[in-house]
Amino acid sequence: MEKTMPAVVVRETEDRGGWNALELARVARPVPGPGEVLVQVEACSVNRADLLQRRGLYPPPPGAPDIPGLDLAGYVVERGSADVAWNEGDRVFGVVAGGGYGRYCAVPAEHLLPIPENLSFVEAAAAAEVFIVAHLNLFLEGGMVSGETLLLHGGGSGVGTAAVQLARAKGVQVAATCGEDWKVERCRDLGADLALNYKTGDFAEAVRTWTEGLGVDVILDWIGAPYLERHVDLLAPRGRLIFIGLMGGHQASFSLAPVLTKRLRLLGSVLRSRSREEKAKIIASFQKEVLPMLARGRVKPVVDRIFPITEAEAAHRYLKDGKHFGKIVLQWNE
Ligand SMILES: NC(=O)c1ccc[n+]([C@@H]2O[C@H](COP(=O)([O-])OP(=O)(O)OC[C@H]3O[C@@H](n4cnc5c(N)ncnc54)[C@H](OP(=O)(O)O)[C@@H]3O)[C@@H](O)[C@H]2O)c1
Structure with missing residues (x-):
């Protein structure tokens, strides 16, 4: 596998009122560590926080990639150690502290979820961050019944x-x-x-x-x-x-x-900066409580619009304009 990969990165620019540029660049491909897997990203979604990060107002937590992107959906293409529960070719989705806008992302194995058969990569990417955040805050933090x-x-x-x-x-x-x-x-x-x-x-x-x-x-x-x-x-x-x-x-x-x-x-409550262990517990709860509802179509990701990854700039502008209903998704070439 090549040592580099394409990724949408933030390039600091001075003349755009704090709105740094997004650029499709070649960067080092992440290498999965023990307990991690490398995911080939097929789709990721645009989250409100990405707009802040791009303006330098929401930096990634220590240890997270500085590539934007808080969720992803794709295939497992490499295992960082033999003890991880995934196999190459598995369809997975989940949240990350950064790096979703890269073609590959190294993710702790226990933070990933299997994509239900009824969901495409685009739909899984649209579901990841927002359904996990909703579950976390309504039920785990808020104790709603x-x-x-x-x-x-x-x-x-x-x-x-x-x-x-x-x-x-x-x-x-x-x-x-x-x-x-x-x-x-x-x-x-x-x-x-x-x-x-x-x-x-x-x-x-x-x-x-x-x-x-x-x-x-x-x-x-x-x-x-x-x-x-x-x-x-x-x-x-x-x-x-x-x-x-x-x-x-x-x-x-x-x-x-x-x-x-x-x-x-x-x-x-913030999700991104929580510890690996805390996130693992949230994901385990989500897998038990919410994944079956996504798999049965009881709850559905709402995809407003899909942009090719090369049009991340347009996708950000579209989110900023606030005309969307649901999620905006970035997709790599089929
Ligand atoms: N803490 C965490 O872990 C976490 C994780 C994910 C997201 N978030 C936060 O959750 C929020 C939603 O994220 P998102 O990606 O889903 O955002 P989004 O799609 O961009 O939506 C933002 C929404 O806020 C509404 N809004 C803005 N100003 C408002 C006002 N004055 N009164 C009422 N509604 C107003 C807008 O409603 P209209 O367009 O209808 O006006 C819009 O639907 C963001 O603040 C994001 O940073 C937090």
């Missing part, structure tokens, strides 16, 4: 489309907001019990009415500061506010009184 209520914004986002479906599949009632009416409609089709346009209506009032004044049990939030006070107010007693991003800002001033009196829990 059937009969509870969930609010999230951006029901048409990658994470949103996964979270709405997973929550519904587990008997959780879901309220989702979107910034456009056509996304609201699609959210309803996906199973949201309440879907509304946050730009034209008061989401807090609508959600309060929807819960008959009780408030919601969990809010999965990546907006942050601008909604904080309303979110704390909207949570039911023992409610959980789970921050997985801060798209709207991170500086906020609010009363802690309801946190105390309603016994709320405010949680912050």
Whole structure:
């Protein structure tokens, strides 16, 4: 096998307002270490965090490749040691701390999942990061159970489309907001019990009415500061506010009184920088709880648009414009 490979990399540029360039370059091919396998990547998805990384705002954790890309789907082509549970030719998908935009990626064997027969590489890449993040935060961090209520914004986002479906599949009632009416409609089709346009209506009032004044049990939030006070107010007693991003800002001033009196829990959660062991436990839980639902088509990756890997720049611009519903996927040549 060649010692180099093609990969989309970030090239620092000074004249684009912090938006460094993406470039398809030749870089060293990773070599799988003991307990790892080398995956030939057929597809990876574009995640919001890739836009931050490209601007130098979300560097990879220590030890991770500086090639962008937080998920992948492809074939096992090499085993780093004899004790790994995969064989050459196996179809696998999963999350990585970086490197998904490379043609090959070395991945700890226990972080990979088998691609169910009903899913293509594109669909598996579209599912990996967002379904794992939704499972992790709704159920492992948030402890959601059937009969509870969930609010999230951006029901048409990658994470949103996964979270709405997973929550519904587990008997959780879901309220989702979107910034456009056509996304609201699609959210309803996906199973949201309440879907509304946050730009034209008061989401807090609508959600309060929807819960008959009780408030919601969990809010999965990546907006942050601008909604904080309303979110704390909207949570039911023992409610959980789970921050997985801060798209709207991170500086906020609010009363802690309801946190105390309603016994709320405010949680912050990132997947990328967790330890190898912690990720392995999350993947094992996902394999048990969610993979069978993907295999049966009970929940489905929502693919908005596929770009060839050579058009990663266009894919990033498309995500930034926010006209997508679901996932944007980068695909290597067939
Ligand atoms: N912590 C973790 O481990 C982790 C892992 C994965 C993702 N994330 C985070 O999760 C978030 C979603 O990721 P993604 O890749 O799925 O993103 P995405 O597809 O780009 O979607 C972002 C969504 O946010 C919504 N939004 C933006 N501003 C809003 C506002 N003021 N009010 C309500 N909704 C608003 C948009 O809704 P409209 O387009 O309808 O306006 C859009 O659907 C990102 O912040 C990402 O960084 C965190």
